Amino acid sequence: MPMSRSDKPSVMTFADHEVIVPTNKLRTVVSEVAVMDPADDPVARAEQALAGLADKFSGWMDEECDRLDAARRAVKAEGFGKATRDALFHAAHDIKGQGATFGFPLVAAPADSLCRLIEHTPDMTRIPLTLVEQHVDAIRAIVRESTRPDVVEIADALTQRLREITDDFLRQENRDRPDVLDELLLAAPPLTPEHS
Numbered sequence: 001m002p003m004s005r006s007d008k009p010s011v012m013t014f015a016d017h018e019v020i021v022p023t024n025k026l027r028t029v030v031s032e033v034a035v036m037d038p039a040d041d042p043v044a045r046a047e048q049a050l051a052g053l054a055d056k057f058s059g060w061m062d063e064e065c066d067r068l069d070a071a072r073r074a075v076k077a078e079g080f081g082k083a084t085r086d087a088l089f090h091a092a093h094d095i096k097g098q099g100a101t102f103g104f105p106l107v108a109a110p111a112d113s114l115c116r117l118i119e120h121t122p123d124m125t126r127i128p129l130t131l132v133e134q135h136v137d138a139i140r141a142i143v144r145e146s147t148r149p150d151v152v153e154i155a156d157a158l159t160q161r162l163r164e165i166t167d168d169f170l171r172q173e174n175r176d177r178p179d180v181l182d183e184l185l186l187a188a189p190p191l192t193p194e195h196s
Helices: 043-077 082-100 105-120 129-144 150-174 179-188
Strands: 010-013 018-023
Touching: 010 150, 018 179, 043 082, 082 129, 105 129, 105 150, 105 179, 129 150, 150 179
Parallel strands: none
Antiparallel strands: 010 018
16 A cells, blocks of 8 residues: 555754654554543453453362373473473463462462573583472462462472472582573572571
8 A cells, every 4th residue: 555645754954964753653553532430440441350350260270280290290201301491490480470460469479489490501411300399399388279278388488498409409500601600690689687
């Protein structure tokens, strides 16, 4: 379709420069709506829709945990290859991102620790399978025990210990890679105030 005269950018020329004003094609794809009803609150509607889905969140998180466990079992059976590494990383990363939305914010930290372990280990075959299993088991336990009154304390203790072990392992594995060590130290804020 040929450009009409109004579709072309305008150019204003000055003594020492030119200003090019691109066309604004947004007007052609945006429709105008009538003034909203003051009683209609889009944020309230979104929260209501989210509340309607809330009873499904637990099931969705269980499915994510099953996916993580399947990825762990594949690593255990086949070792760390590209496919098994990617499956484990993506399952942990999805839990890290979706945990709070699904009502399980405490799983984000151990899932993040597992992602860091996978992402920053130069030789995947050197990752102790026990450390992977501890991360997966911690995530699953936090989800399973989410209704316990002491779940926050349990999750914090599990997460802190996993993070300490993971950081020690990553420091050792990256000892000859100072650029990675610097990145790891910057990306690893202390989990508790006494470590700051």
